[in-house]
Amino acid sequence: MRDFSQDHRWLSINTATVRKQRGVEQPLPDIIEACARRGIRAISPWRDQVAAAGLSTISRLVKTHGLALSGYCRGGMFPATNAAGLQAARDDNRRAVDEACELNAACLVLVVGSLPGALAGKAVHKDIALSRSQVHDGIAELLEYATVNHMPLAIEPLHPMYAADRACINTMEQALDVCDALDSSRSGTLGVAVDVYHVWWDPKLEAQIKRAGKERLLAFHVCDWLTPTTDLLNDRGMMGDGVIDIPKIRGWVEAQGFAGYSEVEIFSTATWWQRDGGPVLDTCIARHKTAV
Amino acid sequence: MRDFSQDHRWLSINTATVRKQRGVEQPLPDIIEACARRGIRAISPWRDQVAAAGLSTISRLVKTHGLALSGYCRGGMFPATNAAGLQAARDDNRRAVDEACELNAACLVLVVGSLPGALAGKAVHKDIALSRSQVHDGIAELLEYATVNHMPLAIEPLHPMYAADRACINTMEQALDVCDALDSSRSGTLGVAVDVYHVWWDPKLEAQIKRAGKERLLAFHVCDWLTPTTDLLNDRGMMGDGVIDIPKIRGWVEAQGFAGYSEVEIFSTATWWQRDGGPVLDTCIARHKTAV
Numbered sequence: 001m002r003d004f005s006q007d008h009r010w011l012s013i014n015t016a017t018v019r020k021q022r023g024v025e026q027p028l029p030d031i032i033e034a035c036a037r038r039g040i041r042a043i044s045p046w047r048d049q050v051a052a053a054g055l056s057t058i059s060r061l062v063k064t065h066g067l068a069l070s071g072y073c074r075g076g077m078f079p080a081t082n083a084a085g086l087q088a089a090r091d092d093n094r095r096a097v098d099e100a101c102e103l104n105a106a107c108l109v110l111v112v113g114s115l116p117g118a119l120a121g122k123a124v125h126k127d128i129a130l131s132r133s134q135v136h137d138g139i140a141e142l143l144e145y146a147t148v149n150h151m152p153l154a155i156e157p158l159h160p161m162y163a164a165d166r167a168c169i170n171t172m173e174q175a176l177d178v179c180d181a182l183d184s185s186r187s188g189t190l191g192v193a194v195d196v197y198h199v200w201w202d203p204k205l206e207a208q209i210k211r212a213g214k215e216r217l218l219a220f221h222v223c224d225w226l227t228p229t230t231d232l233l234n235d236r237g238m239m240g241d242g243v244i245d246i247p248k249i250r251g252w253v254e255a256q257g258f259a260g261y262s263e264v265e266i267f268s269t270a271t272w273w274q275r276d277g278g279p280v281l282d283t284c285i286a287r288h289k290t291a292v
Numbered sequence: 293m294r295d296f297s298q299d300h301r302w303l304s305i306n307t308a309t310v311r312k313q314r315g316v317e318q319p320l321p322d323i324i325e326a327c328a329r330r331g332i333r334a335i336s337p338w339r340d341q342v343a344a345a346g347l348s349t350i351s352r353l354v355k356t357h358g359l360a361l362s363g364y365c366r367g368g369m370f371p372a373t374n375a376a377g378l379q380a381a382r383d384d385n386r387r388a389v390d391e392a393c394e395l396n397a398a399c400l401v402l403v404v405g406s407l408p409g410a411l412a413g414k415a416v417h418k419d420i421a422l423s424r425s426q427v428h429d430g431i432a433e434l435l436e437y438a439t440v441n442h443m444p445l446a447i448e449p450l451h452p453m454y455a456a457d458r459a460c461i462n463t464m465e466q467a468l469d470v471c472d473a474l475d476s477s478r479s480g481t482l483g484v485a486v487d488v489y490h491v492w493w494d495p496k497l498e499a500q501i502k503r504a505g506k507e508r509l510l511a512f513h514v515c516d517w518l519t520p521t522t523d524l525l526n527d528r529g530m531m532g533d534g535v536i537d538i539p540k541i542r543g544w545v546e547a548q549g550f551a552g553y554s555e556v557e558i559f560s561t562a563t564w565w566q567r568d569g570g571p572v573l574d575t576c577i578a579r580h581k582t583a584v
Contacts, residue, residue, distance in 0.1 A: 118519045126537040161453045163493035164519050164535045174495050201455035203466050227410045227456050229524055243407055243456045245418040
């Protein structure tokens, strides 16, 4: 297992971590500059942040600073209620692959979606099996495009508390079943993003990380689970402030040969988004050394 | 599958559903009277409610009204940091079995506990595997006492969002692994409480209900998952107001031979606890007919 205690060379910042300071959207170029000033070598930006600044601008900035992208957030949201909706998702996901290629991302992260309408508070139906079937088909099709474009797809199993509205793939086992079905040769173009926040509770986690193996372990995300957790979406903790044994999970992942970045991804309305971005990045660097 | 549309003979009320109306604790005798007046044939009370009114009082009231107990809430909370703590949990769980026997409950529901201290916001350690081991041992020991006393123990797998503080058994598969390990003969004294709120998201749910079979399906709890869910603990929905396909899950359970009560268990600070208990019970009866 790599020693993280001396430096932060394997730290990546998911740019959502410092995007909403005191409710004000922070421009992605500013976030990139702040990361670069601190010797942070990798980021993972969101599509809407990139779009707001312009893809070519971000592409140039990333190159200027020699930054790597540990991932690109995000593709997915496959389910829909009709053919037009499925087609729109397909088209949008292909654009996401194109952007990820332009930015030279390590992978496109997939948050696969679930019951249509649920995210807006009004699910159109309750048939999660149907959504899972649409997700399977959507990934299958996108995988062809991703393969041609050499852009790995990382299915991110989300915590079961997001099963209704954000992702109907909720365990590593389930994600890996999809990988096995669609990429039996373990090509490296389809795998998983392991976010400790989503999977730490799973009694089968260690076994499924082993099952994934190096070829399918495409990304590793860290933050912490707070007790109590006061909001289902935006109350993630800084590494070390919660109950997740992050080093143990990192050990399992690295035992399989994973040698990529540990990407910090914290959505935190009440705590970390209430501070200036700079000090938050400094805390990420410090905790990366002591709690990851 | 039984037809629930014509009457509510298979409705049970978990008494937490109407215990905190407008923040005021409702005495259990009043709740029992309100249920009996409506022809509700079963309840599932909580130990603290019973203790507040007196065990003998509740026992008498239950008999007077000819009420069944679909379950008794609850035993469990096995993990501790030292031998004294483990012993205290052991003793308390035996008392819970005694009370369940006195009330002639169908089963004692087990919410097994997890990281010591986490429920109070300060986990003593992060070793969930250790807690799981303590839970395994605690159930093993309690099972001996429960067997002698003919009181079935129903392990309730809780939603993974409670894995830190309330229960480290989080899937049906995990609960049934414990059942298989401790009661390989399928004696009927160890099984599971299937609460749709906790397990609806699980892609292996149907298969695990089949695996459980009639001998291990000891209780069936209903409510609904709202989108959005605004509180991790106390924002459960009334059946029909959320995204869970309850009839489908009830069909799976009944296909295995389950013929017990559908127990309504709703914790709802913002909605159902803001109304008088009577109308809430009336709504439970109505939704039991249309949405369960």
